[in-house]
Amino acid sequence: MTSHDVRDMLDLPGEAAPRPIKKAKLTGPRPVLKGLAREVQNLGGDNPIAIVPETTTFKKKRFGSRKPAAKWENQSFRNSAREDETLVLKHWRRKAESPAVAPGDEGTAAPNEVKLEDSTFAKYNVKVITAEYNDEQYQKHLLSEDWSRDETDYLVSMVRDYDMRWPVIWDRYEYQPPAITLDPQAAELAIVTASKPRTLEDLKARYYSVAATMMKVHKAPETMVAAEYELMEKMASFNPQQEAQRKLFAEAAFQRTREEAREEESLLIELKRILARSEKLSEERRELYARLDAPASTGNIGVFTTSQGLQQLLQQLMQADKTKKRKSLMGPDGTSPAGPSGLNQQASFDRRDSTVRGESISGPSGTNNKKGPSQGQTERRQLSAEEEILYGVRHFDRITSSGPAFRAERINKPITSKSSIQQQKMLSVLTELGIPHRLIMPTYAVGEAFDHLLTNINLLLEQRKVTEKIQSEINTILAIKKQKEEEAESKQILRQPEAVSGSGDVKVEEVEREKSAAPSINGRKRSASVMSAVSESTKRQKK
The missing domain is CATH 1.20.58 (Methane Monooxygenase Hydroxylase; Chain G, domain 1)
Structure with a gap:
């Protein structure tokens, strides 16, 4: 059945009319009017509201300030970074207004006195600070059998010119000793000594020794800061033989083949295994010595003869074992290794533990798969007696019961x-x-x-x-x-016989006279006992 049969059944004309053309939709963006609310704009529908916004901005004036144009002049300047002091350069600079001259000072201004400014790029000419010395200091501190004064000055000037770049200094180093002339009139008879070949390590050693010595001369080590003291120690302890060996070792390591690198890596892995095994053996040896040197127990062992006492002893040993970094006394399944099965389980656990430990350190770089690279214990540098005095380091045997205190309190405490x-x-x-x-x-x-x-x-x-x-x-x-x-x-x-005749009253008067003549001894009065003894003697004489 065709379309003509369908049209014939429906009494429709034989040919269909053309389809109506669809209206094209306007998909362009709707204009957005600033200053209106969204609801007000939607009231217009498809036809926008014909409202023209008021513009309040205008074009700015081109010459708003109306100032005169800046004046420029070609000024002269110098560059202090250049060695030539007579060199004068020029550049354009904004002309500065000349200051007003007060009346009466016209004659005081110096004519033809112009001070040239320095270049702004001269501050980037940073030079290395080198050692400085005079004749007296060189004769007292820097004398050397292998280096002369002229060659030392030449080395210091090379270090200053090339900013302490040692490969460049060694490449440019061409020292020629001065000629020794016996006859001043015969210049052709001058004796020219041959210069000694200097290696890079020799140049470094000589300059570092000179610099360290002059640092000590110009500034005492006790007054130096930490950075200066460390720099002085590094320069004073420079070893040229060790530096040469280090370079040879680095060159040999750089030129090794792939097979040599693999062999060296395998040797390092084996060395780590040996060190780990030796540490384990030394720890077990120390533990064995500690057990052998332990004092004999004086306690009663009767409590451990029963099964309950043995279980309690095992728990105590397990508790002590947890505090130490050793293998557990219990097997991997929680059973005691006392029986034959426990011994076999313990042995298998030890073998597995050693295997895992060996695999953990046998990687290509000697790292642990779980914890990353192993970190060795850092060695602390031991300070000498002079360094301890310099940094104020002190060691105490024990801390007092009172604890730390201020130094001022300790000083004032005796007062x-x-x-x-x-x-x-x-x-x-x-x-x-x-x-x-x-x-x-x-x-x-x-x-x-x-x-x-x-x-x-x-x-x-x-x-x-x-x-x-x-x-x-x-x-x-x-x-x-x-x-x-x-x-x-x-x-x-009083006991002597009477040498002169007289009555007893005369003797009594003499005794009283003696008593009145010596009333005190060394400025002190006589005691009552002395006076009583004298009075008793006089009474007996009267009787």
């Missing part, structure tokens, strides 16, 4: 712990010695010396106190002795 009278005496001694009561720079050495001085001052005051006490006792004993001697003399006078 503050005394009484006020003792403090005044100690301060007076310090004033007499010309030492301030409060230290200006209380360093460790100054504090130790001040503490020692205060200890000696305290000891001196104690000795003076004891001396005064002993001297007072000596004076008292001497006074008593003299008093007793006088009493003995008076008794001896």
